[in-house]
Amino acid sequence: xxxxxxxxxxxxxxxxxxxxxxxxxxxxxxxxxxxxxxxxxxxxxxxxxxxxxxxxxxxxxxxxxxxxxxxxxxxxxxxxxxxxxxxxxxxxxxxxxxxxxxxxxxxxxxxxx
Amino acid sequence: xxxxxxxxxxxxxxxxxxxxxxxxxxxxxxxxxxxxxxxxxxxxxxxxxxxxxxxxxxxxxxxxxxxxxxxxxxxxxxxxxxxxxxxxxxxxxxxxxxxxxxxxxxxxxxxx
Numbered sequence: 637x638x639x640x641x642x643x644x645x646x647x648x649x650x651x652x653x654x655x656x657x658x659x660x661x662x663x664x665x666x667x668x669x670x671x672x673x674x675x676x677x678x679x680x681x682x683x684x685x686x687x688x689x690x691x692x693x694x695x696x697x698x699x700x701x702x703x704x705x706x707x708x709x710x711x712x713x714x715x716x717x718x719x720x721x722x723x724x725x726x727x728x729x730x731x732x733x734x735x736x737x738x739x740x741x742x743x744x745x746x747x748x749x
Numbered sequence: 750x751x752x753x754x755x756x757x758x759x760x761x762x763x764x765x766x767x768x769x770x771x772x773x774x775x776x777x778x779x780x781x782x783x784x785x786x787x788x789x790x791x792x793x794x795x796x797x798x799x800x801x802x803x804x805x806x807x808x809x810x811x812x813x814x815x816x817x818x819x820x821x822x823x824x825x826x827x828x829x830x831x832x833x834x835x836x837x838x839x840x841x842x843x844x845x846x847x848x849x850x851x852x853x854x855x856x857x858x859x860x861x
Contacts, residue, residue, distance in 0.1 A: 669848070669849070671851075676758070676853060677853060678755075678838055678851045678852055678853040678854040679793070679838060679840075679851040679854075681848050681849070681850070681851075684848055692848070694848060695848075695850070726792065726793070737783065737795040737798065738785075738793075738795070738849060740792035740793050740794070741792060742791070742792050
C-alpha cells in the first residue's frame with residue numbers, strides 16, 4: 637500500500653498567520669495533489685504537480701501557494717491565513733496521469749481563528 | 750469545464766436494503782470515473798473505477814456501470830451493511846489532464 641504522510645495532523649493559527657502544510661510520499665509517484673475538504677463541497681483541488689519543480693494550478697488556488705521540492709515532498713503554503721481557509725486538507729499521490737488511483741494521506745485539520 | 754454532480758447529500762437506509770448513489774458528469778474528453786469511500790476520520794480510498802462504456806465493475810459488493818450515453822456512473826449495492834456507513838465520492842479524470850475532479854459527496858448512513 638502506498639504511503640503518504642502529512643504533517644501536522646492538526647494546526648491552529650490566527651488570521652494573517654503563516655502556515656506550511658507538509659506532505660511526503662515514499663512510493664516514487666510522479667503526481668502529487670493538495671485538496672481541501674468542506675461539507676457540501678466535497679474535495680476541491682488546490683494545486684498539483686507532475687514532478688519536482690513542477691506546479692499546476694487547481695480549481696481553488698486563491699490564497700494558496702505550493703512547492704514541490706523533490707519527488708517525495710510537496711508543500712502547501714498559506715502566507716496570510718484567513719478564516720475561510722479553515723478546512724480539512726488532504727495530500728494525495730498517483731503514479732501516472734491516466735487511470736491510476738490516488739493514494740491519500742490522513743489529512744491535516746487547519747483552524748484559522 | 751469538467752464537472753461531477755452527486756445529487757444526494759445524505760442517504761439513510763436500514764441494513765439489508767439496496768442502495769443507489771447517483772453520479773453524473775460533464776466532460777468533453779474521454780472520461781475515466783472513480784468511486785472513493787471515506788470512513789469516519791479516515792482518508793478516502795478507491796472503491797471502483799471504469800472507463801469502459803456499458804461494462805459493470807464490482808468491488809466489495811458494490812458495483813457501477815459507466816454509461817457514456819447518459820454521462821452517469823451510479824454506485825449500487827444490493828444489501829447494505831452497517832459498515833457501509835461512510836462518505837462516498839464520485840470523481841472524474843480525463844486523459845488530457847492530470848487532475849481528478851470530485852463530486853460533492855454523499856453521506857450514506859445505515860441503521861440497524
